[in-house]
Amino acid sequence: xxxxxxxxxxxxxxxxxxxxxxxxxxxxxxxxxxxxxxxxxxxxxxxxxxxxxxxxxxxxxxxxxxxxxxxxxxxxxxxxxxxxxxxxxxxxxxxxxxxxxxxxxxxxxxxxxxxxxxxxxxxxxxxxxxxxxxxxxxxxxxxxxxxxxxxxxxxxxxxxxxxxxxxxxxxxxxxxxxxxxxxxxxxxxxxxxxxxxxxxxxxxxxxxxxxxxxxxxxxxxxxxxxxxxxxxxxxxxxxxxxxxxxxxxxxxxxxxxxxxxxxxxxxxxxxxxxxxxxxxxxxxxxxxxxxxxxxxxxxxxxxxxxxxxxxxxxxxxxxxxxxxxxxxxxxxxxxxxxxxxxxxxxxxxxxxxxxxxxxxxxxxxxxxxxxxxxxxxxxxxxxxxxxxxxxxxxxxxxxxxxxx
Numbered sequence: 001x002x003x004x005x006x007x008x009x010x011x012x013x014x015x016x017x018x019x020x021x022x023x024x025x026x027x028x029x030x031x032x033x034x035x036x037x038x039x040x041x042x043x044x045x046x047x048x049x050x051x052x053x054x055x056x057x058x059x060x061x062x063x064x065x066x067x068x069x070x071x072x073x074x075x076x077x078x079x080x081x082x083x084x085x086x087x088x089x090x091x092x093x094x095x096x097x098x099x100x101x102x103x104x105x106x107x108x109x110x111x112x113x114x115x116x117x118x119x120x121x122x123x124x125x126x127x128x129x130x131x132x133x134x135x136x137x138x139x140x141x142x143x144x145x146x147x148x149x150x151x152x153x154x155x156x157x158x159x160x161x162x163x164x165x166x167x168x169x170x171x172x173x174x175x176x177x178x179x180x181x182x183x184x185x186x187x188x189x190x191x192x193x194x195x196x197x198x199x200x201x202x203x204x205x206x207x208x209x210x211x212x213x214x215x216x217x218x219x220x221x222x223x224x225x226x227x228x229x230x231x232x233x234x235x236x237x238x239x240x241x242x243x244x245x246x247x248x249x250x251x252x253x254x255x256x257x258x259x260x261x262x263x264x265x266x267x268x269x270x271x272x273x274x275x276x277x278x279x280x281x282x283x284x285x286x287x288x289x290x291x292x293x294x295x296x297x298x299x300x301x302x303x304x305x306x307x308x309x310x311x312x313x314x315x316x317x318x319x320x321x322x323x324x325x326x327x328x329x330x331x332x333x334x335x336x337x338x339x340x341x342x343x344x345x346x347x348x349x350x351x352x353x354x355x356x357x358x359x360x361x362x363x364x365x366x367x368x369x370x371x372x373x374x375x376x377x378x379x380x381x382x383x384x385x386x387x388x389x390x391x392x393x394x395x396x397x398x399x400x401x402x403x404x
Contacts, residue, residue, distance in 0.1 A: 034047075035059075035322035035325035036083065036084050036085060037085070037135070037325060037326075038135050039134075039136065039139065040137075041062065041335070042139070043058060043060060043089055044059040044061055044085055045085040046083065048070065053072075053076035054077045055070055055072040056073075057070050058071060058089065058091050067345055068344060069108050071107070071108065071113045072113055073106070078095070078096075081096075082132045084142055085135065086139055086142065086158065089107070090107045091106045092106075094144070094157070099122065100121070101120060102119075102120045103118040103164065104117050105118060118158055118164065120163075123146055127149060128147065130146040130147075131145060132144050133145055133177040134177055134179065136184040137179055137183060138182075138184050141158060141184060142157050143156055143187075144157045145174055147174055147175070148173075150171070151172065152172065152173060152174035152191075153168070154168040154170070154187070154208065168204060168207070168208020170189065170200070171191075172193035173191070174191050174192070176188070178224050178227045180227050180229060182229045185203060185205045186201055186202075186204075187202045188200070188202075189202060190224065196219070196221060197221040198214060199214035199224040200213055201213045214234075214238075216238050216240040217240045222236060222238040222240065225237055225248075226274045226275070226277055227253070227277075228279060229279075230280055230281060231277075233252060233277055233288050233307070234250060234251045235248070235274040235290065236250065238261075240259075247265070247266060248262075248272055249265070252285045262307075264312055269296065269297060270294050270295060270297075271294070271295040272293075272294050272303075275326055276326045276327050276328050276334070277328065278290070278329075278330070286307040286308040287307075288306060290307075291326050291328065292312070302315045304350075318348040320340035320346075321348075322337045325337050333349050335347050335349050335350075
């Protein structure tokens with residue numbers, strides 16, 4: 001691989017342990033596309049649809065009300081084009097043209113869109129796929145990973161001095177991508193090698209040095225889904241407790257306590273995916289709020305869970321939710337971006353930590369609330385204070401890893 005330089009919310013908590021009623025999507029709303037949010041929650045970006053034409057759109061989330069700025073180029077974008085917000089409000093766009101992966105920064109210029117070309121990455125090996133990694137902490141850099149037949153390459157595609165820069169090569173095919181610190185140095189990837197998938201840590205400031213992170217059992221597939229740098233809380237997926245069946249669990253960086261797989265997160269007929277962790281709980285990872293997207297046979301909804309609790313708190317997703325997108329404030333408010341014909345750019349805010357439910361911040365949508373279900377207490381003794389650091393979790397004993 002080579003680089004070339006050039007340039008209406010229903011947020012009432014239902015009875016704890018029971019999901020809200022769901023219905024099939026009736027359509028008619030604004031398109032529900034993937035939305036990416038900066039690590040600090042200031043900006044978001046997505047591809048929006050105008051008739052049959054896709055165009056990038058930037059959302060500003062840190063003001064009194066969210067608002068969107070369209071960033072159309074001279075021609076419509078392809079549906080699979082990736083966009084990612086930067087910390088300064090510009091939007092990174094990743095386009096594929098003739099086997100080259102081209103990167104540019106978009107920004108508003110009065111009525112038009114300015115574009116700063118950053119360069120391109122070429123992947124000559126057949127079958128190589130390149131995708132953006134989640135927004136890096138700090139917001140001034142962006143990374144992508146190219147996955148080939150036998151190795152993966154991490155590229156710095158924005159924020160470098162001379163266009164895209166090669167920063168790490170990892171033996172094996174890598175998926176996922178989770179930042180473990182606030183400096184954007186320690187990157188967790190799920191590496192497939194010799195028929196097994198194990199999470200590893202890539203140190204981007206030490207020449208891409210790779211070390212093991214998550215190895216629960218020798219013959220298990222262990223993946224990292226989310227991490228909170230403040231508390232060290234990790235959300236993982238592994239088939240260690242039930243060979244052939246993956247379970248959702250949690251652990252803490254730097255802790256010697258076992259990885260745990262709560263029974264309440266086991267929903268055989270649904271896909272449960274964590275998408276946001278409450279920051280700021282430095283010494284109490286078991287108190288962090290975790291937002292989950294639950295996809296059932298007919299539709300999906302949102303749930304909130306904390307490691308210290310035995311059950312989920314189910315919420316109906318806001319109409320037009322940009323599925324899988326959201327973030328927590330340090331005060332325990334869950335924010336879910338949504339887009340409808342009436343409210344093209346809105347954020348539903350849910351007081352998930354309190355006894356009363358929702359307050360909507362999007363213009364034109366009624367607020368609603370209901371009493372939240374009470375916590376039933378901790379599943380196990382909470383972990384003691386830890387200093388978050390990438391210590392391999394295989395050091396934690398496997399015995400007693402399943403909690404009820």
